Amino acid sequence: MVMAAAVRYALASRQSRRQALAIAPQDLPPVTVLKPVHGMEPRLEENLESFFRQDYPQFEIIFGARSRDNEALVVVERLRAKYPNVRSRVVISGDPSWPNAKVFSLAKMMASSDDNFFVISDSDVLVKPDFLRNVVPPLLNPKVGLVTCLYQGIPARGFWSRLEAMGMSVEMPSGVMVADMLEGMKFALGAAMAVRRDAIEAMGGIRETADFYSDDFVLGNRIAQAGYEVVLSHYKVGHVLAVRSLRRSFGDQLRWMKSTRFSRPWGHVGSGLTYAVPYGLLALLLAFAHHHRIPHPRGLHLALSLFAMAWLNRMLLAVVVGWGVIRDPRCLWLCWLYPLRDMLGFCTWAASFTGNRFLWRGEPYQFGAGGRITPVQRSLEFLRDRLPQAHD
Numbered sequence: 001m002v003m004a005a006a007v008r009y010a011l012a013s014r015q016s017r018r019q020a021l022a023i024a025p026q027d028l029p030p031v032t033v034l035k036p037v038h039g040m041e042p043r044l045e046e047n048l049e050s051f052f053r054q055d056y057p058q059f060e061i062i063f064g065a066r067s068r069d070n071e072a073l074v075v076v077e078r079l080r081a082k083y084p085n086v087r088s089r090v091v092i093s094g095d096p097s098w099p100n101a102k103v104f105s106l107a108k109m110m111a112s113s114d115d116n117f118f119v120i121s122d123s124d125v126l127v128k129p130d131f132l133r134n135v136v137p138p139l140l141n142p143k144v145g146l147v148t149c150l151y152q153g154i155p156a157r158g159f160w161s162r163l164e165a166m167g168m169s170v171e172m173p174s175g176v177m178v179a180d181m182l183e184g185m186k187f188a189l190g191a192a193m194a195v196r197r198d199a200i201e202a203m204g205g206i207r208e209t210a211d212f213y214s215d216d217f218v219l220g221n222r223i224a225q226a227g228y229e230v231v232l233s234h235y236k237v238g239h240v241l242a243v244r245s246l247r248r249s250f251g252d253q254l255r256w257m258k259s260t261r262f263s264r265p266w267g268h269v270g271s272g273l274t275y276a277v278p279y280g281l282l283a284l285l286l287a288f289a290h291h292h293r294i295p296h297p298r299g300l301h302l303a304l305s306l307f308a309m310a311w312l313n314r315m316l317l318a319v320v321v322g323w324g325v326i327r328d329p330r331c332l333w334l335c336w337l338y339p340l341r342d343m344l345g346f347c348t349w350a351a352s353f354t355g356n357r358f359l360w361r362g363e364p365y366q367f368g369a370g371g372r373i374t375p376v377q378r379s380l381e382f383l384r385d386r387l388p389q390a391h392d
Helices: 002-021 046-054 072-082 101-111 132-136 158-168 171-183 197-202 215-223 245-263 265-274 275-294 297-325 335-351
Strands: 029-036 059-065 087-092 117-120 142-152 190-195 229-240 357-362 362-365 371-377
Touching: 002 132, 002 171, 002 229, 002 297, 029 046, 029 101, 046 072, 046 087, 059 072, 059 101, 072 087, 087 101, 117 197, 132 190, 132 215, 142 158, 142 171, 142 197, 142 215, 158 171, 158 245, 158 297, 158 335, 171 297, 171 335, 190 197, 190 215, 197 215, 215 229, 245 265, 245 335, 245 357, 245 362, 265 335, 275 297, 275 335, 297 335
Parallel strands: 029 059, 029 117, 059 087, 142 229
Antiparallel strands: 117 190, 142 190, 357 362, 362 371
């Protein structure tokens, strides 16, 4: 099924790319790039600078931070000085009054802009100069409310960072392409999203996503429910990772998995069946146990064959999706490593059924019904009647 979805996506991408580039530059709308920042990150300056270098006629970049002493603002101001011809500014949101601090900042950033077209992107995303030129044109169709992008994992040094990056380049796009093939896009991926103001207003405003950890998923889902199309772009962006220990990598993936468990409980249960290596290993262990009691060479050979097939299946998946679709060269020459990522993914999935608390950017939260989150230590005063005003 993944192979069929990959072929379908590749064919559709060729057509959508031609259509996007056929739009004359003078017909492209002004765009505001919304870029929340939170402290220093690996390659932060390179990531942010890639947005200053966009080959696009009219765009502005708004950076959002909780306070002026945010370390990332030193990098932001350096880039603003380096690119004086690019319109850019900083919005300080203050302490968040909503559970999701990023959404609280986005609301203030949107309120400060007069544009009707937005691109929302995380600070750890790296793009090429043609990014805006490719992701904005589909929004000229009034039926399309949001455009979302697949992404390639870009690892730092270290084994666990490489393994996690392969998951981003293989596991994540595999699930997204299959979902798009079976039911169309009903969600968005937060690394890079292009969206129109009227679509956000039709779903009730950005405040509708503020109670959720997976605000990107909810944003795409609510826009689809409002009657707009959500489009999976042909364009892929880079997701830059930090140096990871096993504990850090496992913790981040566990948080994402728990979010899915609470947001889509039955879908999350079913996702456990998408792994291959754990079941091949289970068959092998059962065969060894049975062979130890009652020697049966044929059964043992069958189990070894099943395990080998599971391992080769994951290697093939890494090559077809990671290299063939995402164009991540590591997935070609490290395809033999991806089965380990498949095994780790299954262990994370199993662990996601334990507990409902998690740590996010140094702050403790807990998941509730429907994927809603509650800060454990922060008192909340919900701003339901209006979007907060901006402070520049």
